Amino acid sequence: MEYRKIKDQDKDEDSVVDDVESLRGKPLSTAVSLGIGPIDRTVWKRKSMVTLALTVLTSSQAILIVWSKRAGRYEYSVTTANFLVESLKCAFSLVALGRIWNNEGVTEDNRLSTTVEEVIVYPIPAALYLVKNLLQYYIFAYVDAPGYQILKNLNIISTGVLYRIILKKKLSQIQWAAFILLCAGCTTAQLNSNSDHVLQTPLQGWMMAIVMALLSGFAGVYTEAIIKKRPSRNINVQNFWLYIFGMIFNAAAILVQDFDAVMNKGFFHGYSFITVLMILNHAMSGIAVSMVMKYADNIVKVYSTSVAMLLTAIVSVFLFGFHLSLAFFLGSTVVSVSIYLHSIGKLQR
Amino acid sequence: MEYRKIKDQDKDEDSVVDDVESLRGKPLSTAVSLGIGPIDRTVWKRKSMVTLALTVLTSSQAILIVWSKRAGRYEYSVTTANFLVESLKCAFSLVALGRIWNNEGVTEDNRLSTTVEEVIVYPIPAALYLVKNLLQYYIFAYVDAPGYQILKNLNIISTGVLYRIILKKKLSQIQWAAFILLCAGCTTAQLNSNSDHVLQTPLQGWMMAIVMALLSGFAGVYTEAIIKKRPSRNINVQNFWLYIFGMIFNAAAILVQDFDAVMNKGFFHGYSFITVLMILNHAMSGIAVSMVMKYADNIVKVYSTSVAMLLTAIVSVFLFGFHLSLAFFLGSTVVSVSIYLHSIGKLQR
Numbered sequence: 001m002e003y004r005k006i007k008d009q010d011k012d013e014d015s016v017v018d019d020v021e022s023l024r025g026k027p028l029s030t031a032v033s034l035g036i037g038p039i040d041r042t043v044w045k046r047k048s049m050v051t052l053a054l055t056v057l058t059s060s061q062a063i064l065i066v067w068s069k070r071a072g073r074y075e076y077s078v079t080t081a082n083f084l085v086e087s088l089k090c091a092f093s094l095v096a097l098g099r100i101w102n103n104e105g106v107t108e109d110n111r112l113s114t115t116v117e118e119v120i121v122y123p124i125p126a127a128l129y130l131v132k133n134l135l136q137y138y139i140f141a142y143v144d145a146p147g148y149q150i151l152k153n154l155n156i157i158s159t160g161v162l163y164r165i166i167l168k169k170k171l172s173q174i175q176w177a178a179f180i181l182l183c184a185g186c187t188t189a190q191l192n193s194n195s196d197h198v199l200q201t202p203l204q205g206w207m208m209a210i211v212m213a214l215l216s217g218f219a220g221v222y223t224e225a226i227i228k229k230r231p232s233r234n235i236n237v238q239n240f241w242l243y244i245f246g247m248i249f250n251a252a253a254i255l256v257q258d259f260d261a262v263m264n265k266g267f268f269h270g271y272s273f274i275t276v277l278m279i280l281n282h283a284m285s286g287i288a289v290s291m292v293m294k295y296a297d298n299i300v301k302v303y304s305t306s307v308a309m310l311l312t313a314i315v316s317v318f319l320f321g322f323h324l325s326l327a328f329f330l331g332s333t334v335v336s337v338s339i340y341l342h343s344i345g346k347l348q349r
Numbered sequence: 350m351e352y353r354k355i356k357d358q359d360k361d362e363d364s365v366v367d368d369v370e371s372l373r374g375k376p377l378s379t380a381v382s383l384g385i386g387p388i389d390r391t392v393w394k395r396k397s398m399v400t401l402a403l404t405v406l407t408s409s410q411a412i413l414i415v416w417s418k419r420a421g422r423y424e425y426s427v428t429t430a431n432f433l434v435e436s437l438k439c440a441f442s443l444v445a446l447g448r449i450w451n452n453e454g455v456t457e458d459n460r461l462s463t464t465v466e467e468v469i470v471y472p473i474p475a476a477l478y479l480v481k482n483l484l485q486y487y488i489f490a491y492v493d494a495p496g497y498q499i500l501k502n503l504n505i506i507s508t509g510v511l512y513r514i515i516l517k518k519k520l521s522q523i524q525w526a527a528f529i530l531l532c533a534g535c536t537t538a539q540l541n542s543n544s545d546h547v548l549q550t551p552l553q554g555w556m557m558a559i560v561m562a563l564l565s566g567f568a569g570v571y572t573e574a575i576i577k578k579r580p581s582r583n584i585n586v587q588n589f590w591l592y593i594f595g596m597i598f599n600a601a602a603i604l605v606q607d608f609d610a611v612m613n614k615g616f617f618h619g620y621s622f623i624t625v626l627m628i629l630n631h632a633m634s635g636i637a638v639s640m641v642m643k644y645a646d647n648i649v650k651v652y653s654t655s656v657a658m659l660l661t662a663i664v665s666v667f668l669f670g671f672h673l674s675l676a677f678f679l680g681s682t683v684v685s686v687s688i689y690l691h692s693i694g695k696l697q698r
Contacts, residue, residue, distance in 0.1 A: 150675070173693060174523065174690070174693070177686050177689060177690055180682065180686055181530065181683060181686055184679045184682045184683050184686075185683075187675075187679055188537050188676070188679045188680075188683075191540065191675065191676055191679075193542040195675050195676075196672075196674050196675050198675060199674075199675055323545075325545050325548075326499070326536075326540065326544050326545050326547060326548055327537070327540055327544075327676065330533045330536055330537045330540075331537075333529065333533045334530060334533050334534075334537075334683055337526050337529055337530055337533075340526060341523070341526055341690070344522060344523070
């Protein structure tokens with residue numbers, strides 16, 4: 001694994017401070033008066049903002065999915081939507097880069113041109129996700145959709161383990177305990193009267209679920225490794241190259257899966273207002289994920305998306321009249337305690 | 350509250366070392382060679398043994414209840430059985446005392462005679478349990494039996510809070526987190542498809558459940574306060590006086606509730622082999638609870654009975670062909686992490 005261990009704090013602050021979520025010009029006087037260094041404060045603030053953005057975007061994403069399901073089945077082709085999401089992310093990255101070039105000029109760190117050595121690893125996460133998405137079609141031979149939702153919580157454990165192994169970052173004993181609790185709590189919150197079916201999953205189903213969790217965890221951790229390998233490199237350039245390969249892979253998916261449909265009915269057939277909203281939301285969530293990888297890490301990402309899952313359920317009570325189960329309250333309690341333990345369990349440096 | 354704060358370790362080791370669970374004559378050489386003081390080692394060993402005894406007795410108790418239910422409904426009067434349990438505990442305490450008197454002679458600490466000042470607080474736990482048992486009849490107007498089992502987990506929280514307030518012992522932040530997890534984990538492990546009914550419990554039901562949890566927690570914590578008030582006093586003398594009042598209260602219950610039945614059908618009507626086993630088990634569990642109060646504390650008791658609940662479920666799979674639910678696995682995971690956190694979260698002294 002070709003990669004360099006980097007601390008959360010980037011050493012080169014100025015080159016990355018201006019990005020899509022511009023944090024420039026924030027008053028630092030309070031931070032200074034509290035005895036916290038302005039750089040620490042900026043780092044903490046940026047980390048919190050990208051985490052908050054990811055949480056809000058992920059939960060609204062799930063709500064949009066529920067909304068679109070209520071409005072009727074997907075009429076549009078999913079591959080074209082995925083392609084548009086990647087294209088939109090590319091466009092956002094270029095717009096952000098344009099602004100930075102205007103303000104700061106083109107530097108070594110924010111120029112778009114790259115080397116083969118830098119870019120060669122960028123297709124790997126996209127390829128891993130592709131394999132995972134292909135497996136997804138086969139796992140449904142062994143588990144139903146709600147069972148798959150339950151098994152997806154294995155991602156939490158695989159991310160923690162791969163984070164430890166690949167990025168060589170340590171979690172404290174308490175943080176490991178918190179991570180197991182996060183997995184148990186999220187699963188508990190999703191329990192319903194049919195959940196026990198998942199225990200009858202045949203061995204092949206379990207194996208596939210574990211492989212998928214490992215692929216998904218590996219893709220996430222590897223993305224973090226790529227982005228953090230060059231801490232001073234502008235995140236928008238890194239995103240641009242990640243998303244370019246996303247576009248290429250999704251264009252290939254359109255050709256393979258939906259070529260006839262797109263040719264006969266048109267690229268935008270079945271698109272509605274909510275489809276556009278979902279594409280916009282996916283694009284922004286994708287950028288938020290990259291930002292979390294750059295300024296925080298995969299652990300923060302997992303916590304963020306878990307909290308988003310709970311928020312979605314609570315918001316759905318008001319929006320769609322859903323009922324919260326006792327299992328949801330218990331799972332939420334366990335997740336809350338897990339977050340608390342993760343924060344107090346920080347390793348003494 | 351008349352009581353003196355006592356450390357877990359009794360200062361006066363010799364006077365309490367010989368009791369019902371005689372630990373005398375254990376080899377201490379390994380402890381010494383490990384660099385642990387022989388007294389610390391004895392204290393730790395005794396604490397572990399009484400905790401283990403309580404766990405095993407409590408889980409076998411639950412299994413006996415399942416067994417007796419399978420064998421048919423209760424034919425015997427519960428009040429006579431309770432009275433016999435208290436009498437048996439009294440008898441066990443006296444036998445243990447007799448052995449101690451033979452070995453050590455009668456001392457200030459192991460003599461049975463007492464003062465009004467010592468004994469006046471002993472009826473209080475028995476009275477609290479009586480009030481709680483009376484309330485139990487009324488709460489079923491608001492919740493069903495499975496719902497009541499769920500609500501009984503509030504005992505865990507009430508015991509923790511009252512332990513902190515009345516015994517003024519501190520738990521660390523991590524231990525508090527572990528305690529909340531214990532409550533959530535035990536409840537999760539007991540979830541079934543009807544558990545959500547408990548969320549429809551009317552306010553009166555919740556109030557009664559909370560009052561009952563407080564009464565039960567208060568009785569437990571108060572027993573610990575009584576027993577630990579005189580650390581050098583022999584536990585068998587303390588038990589004798591506790592159980593005497595238990596006998597008196599239960600004799601009154603026979604007179605009030607089952608006088609006619611006992612007079613017409615006889616005291617032992619409907620007793621079977623399993624009834625005798627259950628009475629024996631209850632008596633021994635009761636003594637184990639007292640021992641845990643003396644040599645450990647209410648927190649250990651709560652953990653012990655929670656683990657017993659999980660053990661019961663696992664043993665029932667083999668004995669009665671029960672199925673374990675996904676919720677049980679998740680709850681057990683959370684309880685296990687809670688135990689781990691409790692042990693690593695010890696306050697630095």
